[in-house]
Amino acid sequence: xxxxxxxxxxxxxxxxxxxxxxxxxxxxxxxxxxxxxxxxxxxxxxxxxxxxxxxxxxxxxxxxxxxxxxxxxxxxxxxxxxxxxxxxxxxxxxxxxxxxxxxxxxxxxxxxxxxxxxxxxxxxxxxxxxxxxxxxxxxxxxxxxxxxxxxxxxxxxxxxxxxxxxxxxxxxxxxxxxxxxxxxxxxxxxxxxxxxxxxxxxxxxxxxxxxxxxxxxxxxxxxxxxxxxxxxxxxxxxxxxxxxxxxxxxxxxxxxxxxxxxxxxxxxxxxxxxxxxxxxxxxxxxxxxxxxxxxxxxxxxxxxxxxxxxxxxxxxxxxxxxxx
Amino acid sequence: xxxxxxxxxxxxxxxxxxxxxxxxxxxxxxxxxxxxxxxxxxxxxxxxxxxxxxxxxxxxxxxxxxxxxxxxxxxxxxxxxxxxxxxxxxxxxxxxxxxxxxxxxxxxxxxxxxxxxxxxxxxxxxxxxxxxxxxxxxxxxxxxxxxxxxxxx
Numbered sequence: 151x152x153x154x155x156x157x158x159x160x161x162x163x164x165x166x167x168x169x170x171x172x173x174x175x176x177x178x179x180x181x182x183x184x185x186x187x188x189x190x191x192x193x194x195x196x197x198x199x200x201x202x203x204x205x206x207x208x209x210x211x212x213x214x215x216x217x218x219x220x221x222x223x224x225x226x227x228x229x230x231x232x233x234x235x236x237x238x239x240x241x242x243x244x245x246x247x248x249x250x251x252x253x254x255x256x257x258x259x260x261x262x263x264x265x266x267x268x269x270x271x272x273x274x275x276x277x278x279x280x281x282x283x284x285x286x287x288x289x290x291x292x293x294x295x296x297x298x299x300x301x302x303x304x305x306x307x308x309x310x311x312x313x314x315x316x317x318x319x320x321x322x323x324x325x326x327x328x329x330x331x332x333x334x335x336x337x338x339x340x341x342x343x344x345x346x347x348x349x350x351x352x353x354x355x356x357x358x359x360x361x362x363x364x365x366x367x368x369x370x371x372x373x374x375x376x377x378x379x380x381x382x383x384x385x386x387x388x389x390x391x392x393x394x395x396x397x398x399x400x401x402x403x404x405x406x407x408x409x410x411x412x413x414x415x416x417x418x419x420x421x422x423x424x425x426x427x428x429x430x431x432x433x434x435x436x437x438x439x440x441x442x443x444x445x446x447x448x449x450x451x452x453x454x455x456x457x458x459x460x461x462x463x464x465x466x467x468x469x470x471x472x473x474x
Numbered sequence: 475x476x477x478x479x480x481x482x483x484x485x486x487x488x489x490x491x492x493x494x495x496x497x498x499x500x501x502x503x504x505x506x507x508x509x510x511x512x513x514x515x516x517x518x519x520x521x522x523x524x525x526x527x528x529x530x531x532x533x534x535x536x537x538x539x540x541x542x543x544x545x546x547x548x549x550x551x552x553x554x555x556x557x558x559x560x561x562x563x564x565x566x567x568x569x570x571x572x573x574x575x576x577x578x579x580x581x582x583x584x585x586x587x588x589x590x591x592x593x594x595x596x597x598x599x600x601x602x603x604x605x606x607x608x609x610x611x612x613x614x615x616x617x618x619x620x621x622x623x624x625x626x627x
Contacts, residue, residue, distance in 0.1 A: 382598040384600065387580075387590050389598075393588070400554070401555045403540045442600045442601070443600075
């Protein structure tokens with residue numbers, strides 16, 4: 151919630167003129183004071199702004215997560231709300247999908263409409279591309295990802311004996327590239343890192359997030375992540391919990407605060423017109439508190455990945471989720 | 475005294491005047507919050523409510539609408555709801571209480587509030603390097619915002 155977003159980020163989102171008109175039956179008093187809850191689609195801005203005056207009565211307060219069911223391609227029903235795992239501070243975990251507008255939610259329901267699926271397809275190409283001195287691709291050893299990678303997206307980060315710390319999908323790919331392909335590791339967010347991670351996690355679409363905290367020292371890293379989650383940072387003095395635990399469901403300006411679950415990463419963000427990695431999002435959020443932010447895959451953020459993934463236990467893997 | 479000297483002298487006088495003005499602001503660490511109030515103006519005189527309204531709405535300064543609704547700014551879209559509505563805030567709180575809340579809300583409401591401290595250096599960890607030692611608002615801006623808030627009846 152930085153106070154200095156780029157102009158195009160100040161009013162972005164996903165509602166088009168259509169949905170404003172659909173909502174236009176709302177009574178006039180709902181928009182008289184506080185409540186313009188209609189995020190505007192960047193490219194429909196011009197149309198929408200001119201329609202705003204006419205649509206004054208269209209303002210809608212979406213205070214609660216939307217009551218809706220995420221069914222992908224009409225057949226795969228996703229768990230987007232579930233009872234929290236023991237020890238969780240909130241009674242119910244809710245996917246960020248419920249906090250988004252009608253139009254954004256619809257995008258995730260159809261594999262053809264989901265813009266994140268282009269990244270997944272790109273990831274499949276990387277999967278099959280031979281690289282490195284050993285002349286191998288991912289597929290050379292792992293063959294069909296649908297089989298070999300099923301469940302990976304629901305159970306990472308895992309404990310790595312070799313590293314003596316948790317390892318996530320991005321770092322596991324790099325480990326494989328170096329050790330088994332003789333290829334360079336991908337730099338953060340570069341090369342095939344995002345698409346390949348999205349492709350691998352997508353193989354677990356619909357599976358419930360389930361970390362094994364009994365492996366190695368996972369419990370200590372969970373503790374470490376929890377500390378980070380509640381640590382207030384920056385000039386704005388905000389922790390993850392300030393927004394995503396204490397105030398989820400409320401609006402911070404035009405932004406509907408979710409619980410910050412990570413079951414959909416890499417996520418397609420309409421605001422950035424791109425797949426966004428989890429560590430990129432962590433860093434962006436911390437930066438917005440006006441703080442210095444940790445490096446991607448640093449111990450601090452690996453702990454946070456373990457902890458936030460655990461908080462979403464039981465939610466379906468949604469990769470690639472679609473968000474605003 | 476030649477011309478150069480006169481010029482230097484007047485420059486020095488101007489500098490002295492400027493530093494006096496700055497010295498008139500209470501430093502962030504010296505603001506006394508007593509009885510959930512800050513009784514005295516941080517700049518020794520009342521703020522300007524017209525400027526305060528601008529600072530309140532400016533996303534790079536107060537950015538107050540991010541969290542608070544305020545009917546006086548209905549021309550702006552998307553008022554937040556993380557904090558309470560400020561309609562009538564000037565009737566519910568005294569000027570001294572409003573000043574304390576803007577200066578350091580956590581000193582008034584404890585850590586239960588997520589409201590940033592706008593004139594305190596007791597903030598979060600790892601503050602961005604170029605902001606270390608700086609407050610979100612200047613003493614004058616705090617006074618202007620307080621003056622504006624008192625008009626919300």
